[in-house]
Amino acid sequence: MLSLGARSATKTQILQSLGFNLTHGPESAIHQAFQHLLRSLRAPGKALDLRMGSVLFIKKELWLQKNFLDNVKRLYESKVFSTDFSSTSTAREKINSYVEKETKGKVVDLIQDLEPLTVMVLVNHIFFKAKWEKPFNPGYTRKSSPFLVGKRTTVKVPMMHQVEEFAFAVDPELNCSVLRMDYGGDTAAFFVLPGQGKMRQLEQALSARTLRKWSHLLQKRWLEVFIPKFSISASCDLETVLLKMGIRDAFDKNADFSGITKTDFLQLSKVAHKAVLDVSEEGTEAAAATATKLLVRSKDGPSHTVVRFDRPFLLLLINRATEAVLFLGKVENPTKF
Incomplete structure (x- = not known):
C-alpha cells in the first residue's frame, strides 16, 4: 500500500x-x-x-x-x-x-x-x-504437562491430546516433523517440530519452496497428538x-x-x-495488526505414531486455496503471553 x-x-x-x-x-x-x-x-x-x-x-x-x-x-x-x-x-x-x-x-x-x-x-x-475439523476433547487435556524451554528448564502447560487421522510428514533433510491440522473452511495449521538443536536451521530454510515440499510429503496416518493449549x-x-x-x-x-x-x-x-x-481444543483465535x-518534517484405534509438541516449535496458519501464510510464529514458551 x-x-x-x-x-x-x-x-x-x-x-x-x-x-x-x-x-x-x-x-x-x-x-x-x-x-x-x-x-x-x-x-x-x-x-x-x-x-x-x-x-x-x-x-x-x-x-x-x-x-x-x-x-x-x-x-x-x-x-x-x-x-x-x-x-x-x-x-x-x-x-x-x-x-x-x-x-x-x-x-x-x-x-x-x-x-x-x-x-x-x-x-x-x-x-x-476457526474451528478444528477434528476438535480436541477438553476432558483429555492434561492440566499440567512439561514443556522444555532452554536446554534444561521446563514449564508446566495444559497439553491437549487426541488420537486421530492427520496429515503428517518427516523431513529428513531438515530433521523436522510436520503435522497439518485442518480447520473448517480452506485453512490449515502446520505445526513444525525440529529435532533437538535444529531450530535455527529450520528457520533459515523457511521458504515457499519448503512449504510446497512439506505439502507433497504429507500423508494421512493415525497419530497420537499432544499439543499445548496456549x-x-x-x-x-x-x-x-x-x-x-x-x-x-x-x-x-x-x-x-x-x-x-x-x-x-x-x-x-x-x-x-x-x-x-x-x-x-475447539480451534484457533488469532489477530494481528x-x-x-x-x-x-516540517484414544483406542489402529497402531499410531506419537507426536509430542513439548519443546519449541513453529506454527503456520495457511489458506490452502491461495497458499497465503496468514500467521507465522515460533512458540518458545506457551506460558508467556
Whole structure:
C-alpha cells in the first residue's frame, strides 16, 4: 500500500525488499494480485471468521493526491479517516480503539506513542477465528504437562491430546516433523517440530519452496497428538527489520512519497506490528495488526505414531486455496503471553 504513494528509489526499495522483481512485470500487476488475494481471503464462510482490512488516519490539513486515495480504496479496500493529530494522545486513542474493535478486542494498544509531527498512520489488521475439523476433547487435556524451554528448564502447560487421522510428514533433510491440522473452511495449521538443536536451521530454510515440499510429503496416518493449549502475543517495531531488508530511504531525508502528497515532505517514522494467537481444543483465535506511521518534517484405534509438541516449535496458519501464510510464529514458551 505504501509503495502506491512512493516514488523513485523509495518505491524501488520497498518493492524489491519484499521480493518483487519489477523487470518481470509491471508494478500494477503486483497491486492487482493483492486486490485479488484480499477478495479471495474475504470470501465469507460459515466455519471461518477471517476479517482483514486497511485504514489510513490522515491529518486534516494534509492535501492528498487523488490518485493515491482512489488506488488505496480500489485496490486495498482501505478506509480513510480525517484525523486531528494536534493532540497526539487523542489521535492515538482513536487509532487504538478502532483496531481493538476491528480485531474483537484481541489487539489492544497497537500504537504506544505518536510523535507530534505525525501526519498519517496506515494500519493493516487481520482477525482469524476457526474451528478444528477434528476438535480436541477438553476432558483429555492434561492440566499440567512439561514443556522444555532452554536446554534444561521446563514449564508446566495444559497439553491437549487426541488420537486421530492427520496429515503428517518427516523431513529428513531438515530433521523436522510436520503435522497439518485442518480447520473448517480452506485453512490449515502446520505445526513444525525440529529435532533437538535444529531450530535455527529450520528457520533459515523457511521458504515457499519448503512449504510446497512439506505439502507433497504429507500423508494421512493415525497419530497420537499432544499439543499445548496456549495464548501468545508478540509486538515488534519493524523499523530495524525493514532497514535490514533494504527499505532505507523511506525512513530518512531521501524519502520520496510525492505520490501521496506534493505539498509536504513525508518520511516513515514508525512501523508497529502486534499479533495475538490462541490455540485451544475447539480451534484457533488469532489477530494481528500492523501500523505504519508517516512523519512530516516540517484414544483406542489402529497402531499410531506419537507426536509430542513439548519443546519449541513453529506454527503456520495457511489458506490452502491461495497458499497465503496468514500467521507465522515460533512458540518458545506457551506460558508467556
